[in-house]
Amino acid sequence: MPRSVAEHADAVRGLLAGLPAAKGSEILPLMEALGRALAVDVLAPGHLPPFANSQMDGYAVRSLDFPHGGRGSDDGGSDDGGPGAGVARLRVVAPIPAGVAPQELLPGTTAPIMTGAMMPAGADAVVPIERAVPDSFPKPGTDAIVELPPTAARTFVRAAGSDIAAGTRALAAGTSLGPGQLGLLAALGITDVEVRRPLHALLVTTGDEVVEPGRPLPPGKIHDANGTLLEAAMRQAGLLVTRTAISSDDPAALLALLRGREPGTDLIVTTGGVSKGAYEVVRQAMAGQPVEFLSVAMQPGGPQGIGTFDGVPFLGFPGNPVSCLVSFEMFLRPALTTVLGTPASRPAPRARLTERLSSPAGKHQLRRARLLPDGRVRLEGGPESHLVHALANANALVHVPVGVTELEAGAEVEVWML
Numbered sequence: 001m002p003r004s005v006a007e008h009a010d011a012v013r014g015l016l017a018g019l020p021a022a023k024g025s026e027i028l029p030l031m032e033a034l035g036r037a038l039a040v041d042v043l044a045p046g047h048l049p050p051f052a053n054s055q056m057d058g059y060a061v062r063s064l065d066f067p068h069g070g071r072g073s074d075d076g077g078s079d080d081g082g083p084g085a086g087v088a089r090l091r092v093v094a095p096i097p098a099g100v101a102p103q104e105l106l107p108g109t110t111a112p113i114m115t116g117a118m119m120p121a122g123a124d125a126v127v128p129i130e131r132a133v134p135d136s137f138p139k140p141g142t143d144a145i146v147e148l149p150p151t152a153a154r155t156f157v158r159a160a161g162s163d164i165a166a167g168t169r170a171l172a173a174g175t176s177l178g179p180g181q182l183g184l185l186a187a188l189g190i191t192d193v194e195v196r197r198p199l200h201a202l203l204v205t206t207g208d209e210v211v212e213p214g215r216p217l218p219p220g221k222i223h224d225a226n227g228t229l230l231e232a233a234m235r236q237a238g239l240l241v242t243r244t245a246i247s248s249d250d251p252a253a254l255l256a257l258l259r260g261r262e263p264g265t266d267l268i269v270t271t272g273g274v275s276k277g278a279y280e281v282v283r284q285a286m287a288g289q290p291v292e293f294l295s296v297a298m299q300p301g302g303p304q305g306i307g308t309f310d311g312v313p314f315l316g317f318p319g320n321p322v323s324c325l326v327s328f329e330m331f332l333r334p335a336l337t338t339v340l341g342t343p344a345s346r347p348a349p350r351a352r353l354t355e356r357l358s359s360p361a362g363k364h365q366l367r368r369a370r371l372l373p374d375g376r377v378r379l380e381g382g383p384e385s386h387l388v389h390a391l392a393n394a395n396a397l398v399h400v401p402v403g404v405t406e407l408e409a410g411a412e413v414e415v416w417m418l
């Protein structure tokens with residue numbers, strides 16, 4: 001009786017549950033920390049923005065200079081009465097470009113101010129240039145009067161600390177550092193960040209027929225896709241990966257590669273050699289170890305190995321490249337999310353199929369597919385697990401649960417983004 005997908009996902013989570021989230025920490029420059037997880041909370045060393053500044057190109061004003069004290073326009077917007085109601089006529093003083101420390105704004109005056117420029121003391125609002133009469137800035141140095149509509153205090157002003165206040169938590173320990181997080185740290189003036197040292201995985205691909213890319217292909221041989229495909233997936237998920245040479249189908253050769261691993265290896269992943277052939281090298285090498293080889297009710301990725309090798313958590317993925325990636329997405333990535341708290345799960349929207357499909361009744365089928373801009377999902381290639389070109393065209397997996405044998409075009413399915 002095959003194991004269900006949910007049961008095997010639980011088993012993989014259980015296998016990894018004892019791993020620490022990290023192996024200490026290290027301090028890295030921001031760009032080298034891309035994709036890593038923060039080791040500690042980061043507090044904002046200063047306010048962001050550091051000073052009150054203008055959100056618009058326009059005029060810095062004192063709201064009390066308006067006849068009704070600026071009331072009636074607290075949306076930063078329209079006039080509230082007949083033409084001229086509440087309008088202020090103000091003398092234009094020297095403009096304030098971004099990057100300078102401005103002089104105080106005196107009552108009855110207004111200063112042209114540019115987006116991002118520091119608000120002068122005394123000013124508490126900005127009127128966008130489009131709302132001024134005239135609606136273009138006077139030449140600096142000329143005497144000019146401008147008419148401005150009633151404007152409430154704080155209109156189009158970005159207050160100091162309104163994004164984040166000094167001393168508050170900017171990012172929590174465990175946060176995965178992507179562009180937004182690294183950008184925030186840079187905005188706060190931070191150059192280096194303490195990140196978790198990643199877990200260390202050993203990756204071994206197997207098969208007498210498998211040859212390193214770049215080497216010539218004798219008859220009967222194929223290039224190793226799994227090593228690159230899985231190393232990329234594992235690295236994206238935050239693991240440090242050591243890839244060995246390709247193992248032959250001799251169990252002694254595989255054992256030598258596994259036993260030659262670096263100390264501190266947290267996880268071993270192999271590909272191939274787990275099904276029912278005459279030379280299943282992984283099955284043979286694991287003899288005597290607490291490793292189970294079983295069938296999961298899933299297509300592709302049915303044959304799986306799970307256990308420990310010399311005490312190190314071990315997963316044996318099937319040899320077909322698509323089976324490897326599906327095994328990673330269904331079992332290893334979710335377990336890593338549980339253990340490491342990062343990376344977060346991928347989006348899993350629901351979408352309608354562009355075409356019909358069929359699936360074996362007893363299996364949870366995963367079809368490679370592309371989520372289209374119109375929100376529908378189109379299959380890429382058939383269900384077979386050797387189709388790496390179709391995989392490369394896909395950006396998602398479509399789930400067809402156990403018991404569902406036919407789905408028509410237009411049927412709604414669960415989609416996991418890749």
Ligand SMILES: Nc1nc2c(c(=O)[nH]1)N[C@H]1C(S)=C(S)[C@@H](COP(=O)(O)OP(=O)(O)OC[C@H]3O[C@@H](n4cnc5c(N)ncnc54)[C@H](O)[C@@H]3O)O[C@H]1N2
Binds near residue numbers: 224225226300318
């Ligand atoms: N009699 C049965 N045969 C098979 C069964 C079964 O239940 N009964 N299951 C099939 C399924 S499903 C899969 S998946 C594969 C799994 O086989 P193995 O894990 O033992 O993998 P191999 O036999 O070594 O290879 C399978 C396939 O993948 C190619 N391969 C292997 N490694 C790589 C690599 N690094 N890069 C690219 N391609 C690779 C290999 O050449 C084979 O074509 O077993 C089915 N058979």
Ligand code: MOO
Binds near residue numbers: 298320384385
């Ligand atoms: O389960 Mo195999 O992984 O379909 O090709």
